[in-house]
Amino acid sequence: MAAYHPGTRAVQDRVGVRELADHVGRSIGTDIREVAAAFLTRQPFLVIGAADPEGLVWASVVDGAPGFLRAVGPRRMGVAGRVPDGDPLAGALTVPGLPVGTIVLDPRTRRRMRLNGTLAAPAPGGFAVRAEQVFANCPKYLQKRQPLDAVEEGRGGVRHGGALAPGQIRAIRAADTFFIATTAEDGVDAGHRGGNPGFVQVRSAHELAWPDYPGNGMFLTLGNLAADPRAGLLFPDWETGAVLQLSGRARTEFGTDGQRTVVFTVESVVESLRAGRLRWSAPEYSPANPPVHRGSTTR
Template sequence: MFHSGELAIQHAVGVREVAAANSKLIWPSIPDRVTPFVAAQSYCVAGGTSVYGDIWAEFIVGTAGFATVVRDGTSLTLPLGPGGLPERQFDLGPGKHIGLLFIDFATRKRLRVNGHIAAMSGQELTLSVDQAYPNCPKYIQARRLTTTHAPTEPNRVETGTTLPAYAWDWISRADMFFVASTAADGSADVSHRGGNPGFIRTQGQALIIPDYHGNSMFSTLGNFLLHPGAGLVFVDFETNRMLQLTGDVELDLNAKGDMPSSVGTGRWWTFRPRKYVVSSVGSSVSAEFIDASPFNPAVSATSVK
């Protein structure tokens, strides 16, 4: 059920029994009772690897039902291109791995679906489900998203290797982002990370990110242990833009020094971006902020650059 990286982190932290109990929520297919949740979503986050081996995460906006689960839940179909899985960022083809995160910000519900591409035809691909599981609602800031699909300005893409000042400001104000990671066999996973604005420290050209208490399975950190790379995506709903980063990861499971004590776990990971992309989310989206997660740890003044 768990790969060697996940098991190593679970043992190091001392939560093996908790993780084993929570593993009962990992399904080999998407249950019938969960299918309506997927069908109701008009956005998700995808993660995978490019043809150059870089890991990327991307926020995708479509229409409700753009992801279709087959009757037995063993696979789902996704459109390619606008309103679906972007072909420019990922290495797509039979056998390639893709991680998906379906999330409803308003209800704080989320479902991770990890799998590999079984077939591609025309403007659609079929993803064979390897595992699917729900996550708890912790650290998700509640928002009500509305997709208008109104015409947007041409997608001006900015790329580079050194983040501009405005990107660092964007990160320092963020109360959420998404992270894609991969295991040794290439299987991909996408997870949500959230907290009060300022929960991400910036130091030089690095992001220092706390690991809050979660489900104890350590899917993301376990992947980092085997493959220390990641793809991050930050979404700005006010400007309908996203900031994507790909880079390298260093884990610290027993942080000391001036790390804020409010984090509680003592676990942090450092992310050093190698490339970035700023682009439109591809569709006009508005987001009404409802409230912050009651689980968010306080952020000390020293945690912001």
């Protein structure tokens, strides 16, 4: 998997950061180095992105006790866990060779790493990912949280829909973090977006928008969207362990003032009321978060 494809190059050129992207892109490797392997073993959750059999792109979460993630050799990550029952990727994540993108984030330290590749043959109680891209990201826009006591998984249900319900709209407006899965011809990527509550605008029950804050200049997410508009969003409820998953299509609007806005059209909604085992403290917001300019309401 090349570091950049024509979609990412097009966005880099439009913004004028190709030279910076070339420099930062040298950090993308294929091996899970020792420091990355040690980081994996300390983390209690993984976000994974992929397309389901119908072609919808989703982001899902897998959690477990620290140690459930581990490097199995220099180019394979073992995951001793699965997505919950009812998750839209439950079936897809049993298919060897499936392109996937993953991100592992530590809210305690604001550290994160991404590992993109393909599924290896599934193993009992889990799966493995063959690494094609491995790299770390900066701590910008990451809210710091501390883990609370884990609990047993609840037995809440799963709600499906084609548009956002009022309670889901309220949750999105209150969110300070979400994860996004995107795809292009050469693979899948999973990324993180963060900001102060309100940074994600709900324009209607079918449309969201958020600012694309300055980052590392690689534009992996926006580049994938330039090549393929399909995307999946995951909004975690850090207090209850529930998750809200959206699948749809996204586009980037480039303003004349250099600002960029991503507009997401909702096509499918899955809300898991099953409380996962993880609970986290209230956030300490990132000092990098820009102020939120409120004023967009649901139409």
